[in-house]
Amino acid sequence: MRIFDPHIHMTSRTTGDYEAMYAAGVRAVVEPSFWLGQPRTSPASFFDYFDSLLGWEPFRAAQYGITHHCTLALNPKEANDPRCTPVLDELPRYLAKDPVVAVGEIGYDSMTPAEDTALATQLQLAADHGLPALVHTPHRDKLTGLRRTLDVVRESALPCERVLLDHLNETTVAEARNSGAWLGFSVYPDTKMDEARMVALLKQHGTERILVNSAADWGKSDPLKTRKVGDAMLEAGFSDDDVDEVLWRNPVAFYALSGRLDLHLTQPEPLHEGNSILRGGE
Ligand SMILES: [Zn+2]
Numbered sequence: 001m002r003i004f005d006p007h008i009h010m011t012s013r014t015t016g017d018y019e020a021m022y023a024a025g026v027r028a029v030v031e032p033s034f035w036l037g038q039p040r041t042s043p044a045s046f047f048d049y050f051d052s053l054l055g056w057e058p059f060r061a062a063q064y065g066i067t068h069h070c071t072l073a074l075n076p077k078e079a080n081d082p083r084c085t086p087v088l089d090e091l092p093r094y095l096a097k098d099p100v101v102a103v104g105e106i107g108y109d110s111m112t113p114a115e116d117t118a119l120a121t122q123l124q125l126a127a128d129h130g131l132p133a134l135v136h137t138p139h140r141d142k143l144t145g146l147r148r149t150l151d152v153v154r155e156s157a158l159p160c161e162r163v164l165l166d167h168l169n170e171t172t173v174a175e176a177r178n179s180g181a182w183l184g185f186s187v188y189p190d191t192k193m194d195e196a197r198m199v200a201l202l203k204q205h206g207t208e209r210i211l212v213n214s215a216a217d218w219g220k221s222d223p224l225k226t227r228k229v230g231d232a233m234l235e236a237g238f239s240d241d242d243v244d245e246v247l248w249r250n251p252v253a254f255y256a257l258s259g260r261l262d263l264h265l266t267q268p269e270p271l272h273e274g275n276s277i278l279r280g281g282e
Contacts (some may be wrong), residue, residue, distance in 0.1 A: 001025040001243060003226045005167060006031055006214035006251040007105075007134070007184060010057055011049075015277060017216075017223045018064035024227035028263055030255060031057060032071040032105040032134055035078050037218055043087040046074070050094050055272060058099060062268035063277055066112055067260065071104035071134045079118035080110070088121055095129045101258040102126070104134025105166065108145050116152065121158035132162040132235065132257040134184075137172060148170045158215050164211065164254055169193055182254045186215035187225040195232040196223070197224070202233065209244045211254065 003026045008019070010031050029055055033046075039196075040046060055068040061068035072094050078084040087127070089151075095103065103126040108115050119135075127135040135153070138145035146165070153163055165176045166184035176183050187193045193201075198212060214225040230243045255261045270276060 001227065001230050001240075001247065002027055003221070003247045004028040004030075004251040005213055006030050006164070006211045006255065007215050008223060009034060009215070009217035011052065012060065012218040013216060013223055015060070015064070018061060018066060021223050022064045022066060024224050026066060026223075026226065027133065028067045028069075028251075028264075029061065030071060030101060030134075030251070031071055032067050032069065032102075034075045034105060034217070035222070038074065039081060039083075039262075040064060040078060041083055043084065043090060046084070046087045054094075054097055054099050055273075057270060059272035060277055062265060065265065067263050067265050069099050069101045071102040072100050073103050073106045073122050073134075074118055075105060076107050076109035076115055076118070076136060076138075080114045080270050085114070085118070088118065088125075090128070091122070091125060092240065093133060095125060098260055098262075100131070100133045101158055101255040101260050102118065102134045102164070103129070104164075105135060105136040107136035107149055107166075107268060108138045109136075111141075111194060116271075118147075119152050119266065119277060123153060123158045127157035133158055133183075134164050135169050137165055137176075139167065140173050142169065146193065147176060150175070150181075153179075153181070162257055166213070167215070169215075170197070170201060173201060177205060177209075182209045182211060182250070184211045184213060186213050187229055189220055189222050189225075195228050196231050199215065199232045199236045199238075202238070202242075202246070205237070207242050209250060210246055211250050212246055269281070
């Protein structure tokens with residue numbers, strides 16, 4: 001089983017996770033920029049983070065046989081903090097970089113006017129840079145949040161066909177599907193989607209334009225959820241080809257819209273800016 005995790009926050013994960021992911025079949029990941037759990041206090045904090053998503057994290061992934069791309073943005077939560085919003089002015093020079101395969105994650109957290117502005121601004125940036133967008137849908141009040149998100153997308157210069165709506169569930173899948181957007185499902189322990197619900201949803205709605213991710217981060221999460229969904233699909237009677245479509249071909253097709261997806265893994269460099277993942281240069 002070859003697996004592409006289209007939404008995982010590897011910065012928050014260990015090298016042991018990379019090893020386990022490789023063993024489970026993960027060969028490619030996309031890491032969206034997001035918040036740290038603790039508020040950032042200045043744009044400079046974003047820039048160091050963006051640089052690590054463009055440099056250190058792909059270096060680390062390559063040591064474990066996994067290609068790493070990223071999506072960059074001002075995240076929905078920190079769009080409300082005036083200390084952070086100036087990052088929008090500097091975003092264009094980051095979006096020009098090759099490993100960036102979308103603008104994201106953007107969208108709504110609490111559905112505030114500041115979030116309206118950040119979402120619209122960043123959809124325009126995606127259109128300007130020829131990039132698709134990864135759009136997070138809110139965890140509370142999901143259907144209202146989806147509808148408001150779709151209104152803003154439809155008013156933007158970015159067609160729905162270049163948008164991946166993420167964190168969908170049973171209440172939002174039908175309207176999201178009708179929009180023409182790509183459909184992302186985050187499978188977590190305890191909350192949101194689980195493997196059984198994901199399989200039921202695939203049975204009802206088919207496999208077309210559907211992506212499954214672990215969204216693993218510093219919270220309670222599991223970077224092997226993609227594999228577990230693949231196994232659950234096979235147990236439920238889906239074919240190997242169905243699993244390959246959902247776990248590999250759909251994410252490849254979506255991020256290839258950037259024209260920048262490069263899944264060829266070269267021999268990893270031993271050092272990144274003088275540092276290795278080994279202790280004391282063993
Ligand atoms: Zn995320």
